[in-house]
Amino acid sequence: KAAKTLSAEYSYPFLSHATLEPQNCTAQFKDGKLELWVPSQIPNEGKDLVAKALGLAPETVSVSVTRIGGGFGRRLQSDFMIFAAAIAREVPGVPVKLILEREEDFRMDFFRPGGFHKLDAALDANGKLTAFRTHLVTFGAKGAPGRGGELPNDLVPANLVPNADLGMTVLDSNIPLGWLRAPGSNALAFATQAFMDEVASAAGKPLPLFMLDVLGESRLVTPPKIPGVPDIWQPPAFHTGRAASVIREAMKISSWQDAPAKGRGFGFYFSHLGYFAVVADCAQEGDAIKVTKMWVAGDIGSTIINPLNAEQQVRGAMIEGISHVIGGLQVPIAGGQVQVANFDAYPLPRIDVVPPIEISMVRSDFPPTGLGEPALPPAVAAVANAISSLTGKRVRSLPYKA
Known part of the structure; x- marks a missing residue:
């Protein structure tokens, strides 16, 4: 029987690709x-x-x-x-x-689907995570989720606890849906890692230390196969040791303390074969909240062919993560029509919001994988958790509103 249970609801909006070059x-x-x-x-x-x-x-x-x-x-x-x-x-x-x-480009986009999560977790008397449940309400057609609206069966931490339940309800919609950078993960990381920050707090630990406890000993966790899906599209195995290494590296380069300073947040996520942990600091500047520093640790295998390009990929992911949280990005839909038509209503981040970003890539004895996607998801979670730490009020819906 659980010593403590927690429940929360998280949501995020439809997003546009908003490419500077129109189609x-x-x-x-x-x-x-x-x-x-x-x-x-x-x-x-x-x-x-x-x-x-x-x-x-x-x-x-x-x-x-x-x-x-x-x-x-x-x-x-x-x-x-x-x-x-x-x-x-x-x-x-x-x-x-x-x-x-x-x-036309805004209105004819294929949008990142919005979503709603109902999350539950249980802790034992020692503060150990013993159960995790989430139910996602997403959008799609004929009962199938749209592009970027899926709920994978290898979701962390569901794949690491003895009792887990993943559920999904698909709302049929005519809204064109499409993949946005780090499809699916860009939203799931926010919901799961922001909730895990709540659970960690209830357990009396900062999130990175709590996640290390959840990961446990170094091992390979293989998710169950999805019937009828080719092997190439099956969810990948998850290496807890690689995950722990990037969490420890992020703590090291950010000089993480057992009792982190107010305004500091953390996020970890595994997606697109990459392991990434992000620490973000934020502060109140006038009426606005600004991210003041970010630290990133990542593992995409043994080899990085172009280190400069790799660094820029990660920096771009951090900037995009910031914009998901405090950039005001959302695509309202009313009366069957998109309510965004230009950048005046969909403000992309400017250079003055970009903080110093420190990056450390952890080399591991595994084949190299891609870098275009996996750094983004934990950035969204880290910024949201940093704001929660700063304001004392949980960020459970994106974009953040004071």
Whole structure:
């Protein structure tokens, strides 16, 4: 029987990709062949979709990829390629350049789905986590969650406790949904790690030390296989030792104390094969809260081919994490219409909100994996937890409102 139980509700909004370069494509249909110049994240798949939509043989369609002015998952969709190709076919021999107006680009986005979590946890008399439960309410169609709205079966800490329950309710919706940087994880990390901060407090420990207790001894935790899913898409095994190493490294580089200072927050997450821990400090400056320093520790394996690019990937993830919490980013939907049309209502972070960021990459004896996604999720949690520490009021809904 649990000595203490806790419950909380967390929510987060729909988000836009808000790429600085609007979706665009240049197309020319000539002599029965179609040539496309496009900033796409999936040029091969896009080519095949265009051919299918226009009834063309795939070998008659060619794609030249231009540099991308921001993708973040939006250019995993190929709608704008089809639009430009369809117009070009009507005027053979004439190059056609299609650029969505900013208002069109916002309203025609494939949005990161919003969500609501009901979370419960139990502690024994020694403050050890013995049970964890979450129920996610998300959006999708025909009972299936939309892109980025899934609840994985390897969610930390559910995969580490003796009693766990993961539930999901899908609300059918016509809202176009799409993957946003660190799909799914960018929201799940906030809900789970912010709640774990509450649970850690009830156990009388700061979150990083509590998470080390939850991780336990170094071992490989293999989630159950999902029936009917190819092996390549099965959830990966989770190495508690690698997770513990990045948590300890984040504590080390941030000079973490057993009783952390007011305004300091922590977040850990494992996603996209990467292990990351983030410490964030924040302070009140006038009427606003500002993140004043961030420390990041990550493990993506044995080799980093381009250290400078790796560092910039992590810095970008930290800035994006800040914007999820205190940037005011959200996409309200009313009467079936998106209520955001430009950057005046969707303010991207400016350079003056960027704090000093210290990064330490932990090398491990594992094959190298990607870095575009896994640093972002714990940044969202760390900033939210830092604000909770500063204000004494739990941040349970994003974006933060004073």
